Amino acid sequence: MPDTLKYSEEELVMRLQSKDQQAFSYLYDNYSAALNGVIYRMVENRELAEDILQEAFVKIWNNFASYDTGKGRLFTWMLNITRNLTIDTLRSKGYKKQGKISSDENSVSNLTNDGRMAERFDAMGVRNQLVNLKPEQRSIIDLAYFNGYTQDEISKEMGIPLGTVKTRMRAAIIELRKMLA
Amino acid sequence: MNAQEIISSGILELYCMELTSAAETAEVAAWAKQYPEVAAEIEAIQSGLESYAQTHAVASDASVKEKLFAAINPAKTAPVIDLKTGTASTAKVYAISPVWKYAAAASIVLLVGSLFFNYTFYNKYDKANNELATTQTELQLQKELAKNMEDDMGVITNKNAMPVSLTPMADVPDANARIYWMQNTKEVYIDPSNLPKAPEGKQYEFWAIVDGVPVNGGVITTEINGKTVRVQKMKSFGQVQAFAVSLEDVGPAKKVPAKVMAAGNI
Numbered sequence: 001m002p003d004t005l006k007y008s009e010e011e012l013v014m015r016l017q018s019k020d021q022q023a024f025s026y027l028y029d030n031y032s033a034a035l036n037g038v039i040y041r042m043v044e045n046r047e048l049a050e051d052i053l054q055e056a057f058v059k060i061w062n063n064f065a066s067y068d069t070g071k072g073r074l075f076t077w078m079l080n081i082t083r084n085l086t087i088d089t090l091r092s093k094g095y096k097k098q099g100k101i102s103s104d105e106n107s108v109s110n111l112t113n114d115g116r117m118a119e120r121f122d123a124m125g126v127r128n129q130l131v132n133l134k135p136e137q138r139s140i141i142d143l144a145y146f147n148g149y150t151q152d153e154i155s156k157e158m159g160i161p162l163g164t165v166k167t168r169m170r171a172a173i174i175e176l177r178k179m180l181a
Numbered sequence: 182m183n184a185q186e187i188i189s190s191g192i193l194e195l196y197c198m199e200l201t202s203a204a205e206t207a208e209v210a211a212w213a214k215q216y217p218e219v220a221a222e223i224e225a226i227q228s229g230l231e232s233y234a235q236t237h238a239v240a241s242d243a244s245v246k247e248k249l250f251a252a253i254n255p256a257k258t259a260p261v262i263d264l265k266t267g268t269a270s271t272a273k274v275y276a277i278s279p280v281w282k283y284a285a286a287a288s289i290v291l292l293v294g295s296l297f298f299n300y301t302f303y304n305k306y307d308k309a310n311n312e313l314a315t316t317q318t319e320l321q322l323q324k325e326l327a328k329n330m331e332d333d334m335g336v337i338t339n340k341n342a343m344p345v346s347l348t349p350m351a352d353v354p355d356a357n358a359r360i361y362w363m364q365n366t367k368e369v370y371i372d373p374s375n376l377p378k379a380p381e382g383k384q385y386e387f388w389a390i391v392d393g394v395p396v397n398g399g400v401i402t403t404e405i406n407g408k409t410v411r412v413q414k415m416k417s418f419g420q421v422q423a424f425a426v427s428l429e430d431v432g433p434a435k436k437v438p439a440k441v442m443a444a445g446n447i
Binding site for chain 2: 021024025028033036037053054057061071072073076079080141144145146150151154165169170176
């Protein structure tokens with residue numbers, strides 16, 4: 001995306017804390033697509049994803065004072081807000097039937113087969129040529145990062161012991177970092 | 182655990198995925214403060230995940246950003262309710278620059294201040310005006326008094342004035358009055374200020390004795406608005422032998438004196 005302005009993360013945070021709308025516009029331009037991608041993967045509905053995206057950014061704007069630089073990167077904080085909002089939306093009445101709630105027993109079967117999931121994302125037009133992880137590595141990252149699954153849910157979903165989640169996750173992320181380095 | 186053990190344990194990856202318990206999260210946060218390598222590793226993991234998310238980016242429609250900025254600036258529209266149908270619509274509300282808000286506030290302050298000073302100064306002006314009017318009235322009164330005095334003095338000191346002291350009758354010994362008779366013009370002035378105050382319902386009248394017959398010379402004014410009247414002009418007569426003052430019932434000048442109080446010959 002074309003950026004006439006370029007902020008360091010530190011500067012961006014400072015400006016957003018003082019309610020600078022220009023900085024907020026920059027924040028949106030740089031991060032909205034990534035967040036929208038996460039929401040899209042969870043809700044599989046473009047319009048709904050955009051509604052949630054908008055709502056998430058309103059929350060980010062209104063709650064920016066609560067962001068603590070000491071607790072991690074800005075994007076991580078924004079992703080948590082976005083993911084929680086998406087999960088809340090999916091849990092609300094209107095979307096219960098879709099069965100995509102992580103704690104819902106039915107949702108497990110929906111995502112059991114990673115091949116199916118990858119297929120679905122290809123069908124949605126999401127291209128991920130940069131990252132070519134092994135399917136089980138990709139799954140463990142996606143379930144936690146994009147879907148907000150708990151360790152217990154990941155263990156059930158992937159059919160691996162609870163104690164293995166930690167080592168598998170580390171191995172997957174190390175692989176991911178190598179590919180993106 | 183040392184930093185390397187923490188890093189290789191896999192707990193930091195779980196921490197970055199928000200998969201740690203509250204206790205573990207607090208523990209990791211403490212390590213991050215204690216060991217710079219741990220903090221750097223967390224940063225690197227988050228950064229890696231962030232890049233991964235960017236590779237899954239799905240651009241949103243341009244309208245989302247517009248709606249978002251409208252949402253964080255909620256004052257931009259206000260509901261307008263149609264009076265006939267009762268249906269609500271929205272109308273643009275144009276944001277006013279804060280400069281104008283301050284300017285408006287300042288002008289109101291100035292207006293209030295101005296009104297206050299107007300009020301104060303008008304009151305002062307009004308008071309001063311009233312005082313001036315009072316003073317002028319007072320001055321006018323003093324001028325009149327001075328003029329009366331001057332006129333009186335003019336009569337008394339006139340070289341042609343012949344003073345005639347009226348002698349009180351035996352039963353009213355304090356009924357004194359003085360006449361000034363102008364020998365050249367035959368004008369007659371009386372100073373009744375030494376006459377006793379006339380009883381209620383009575384008045385003094387002035388008489389001239391012409392050819393042995395008393396002729397009324399007019400009602401004597403002793404006071405006007407509580408102020409004692411001194412020298413005053415009475416009717417003029419031709420050949421006069423004597424003057425007299427009588428006490429009469431209040432009313433028009435009488436033909437015949439009822440009770441003579443004082444008299445004197447020229």
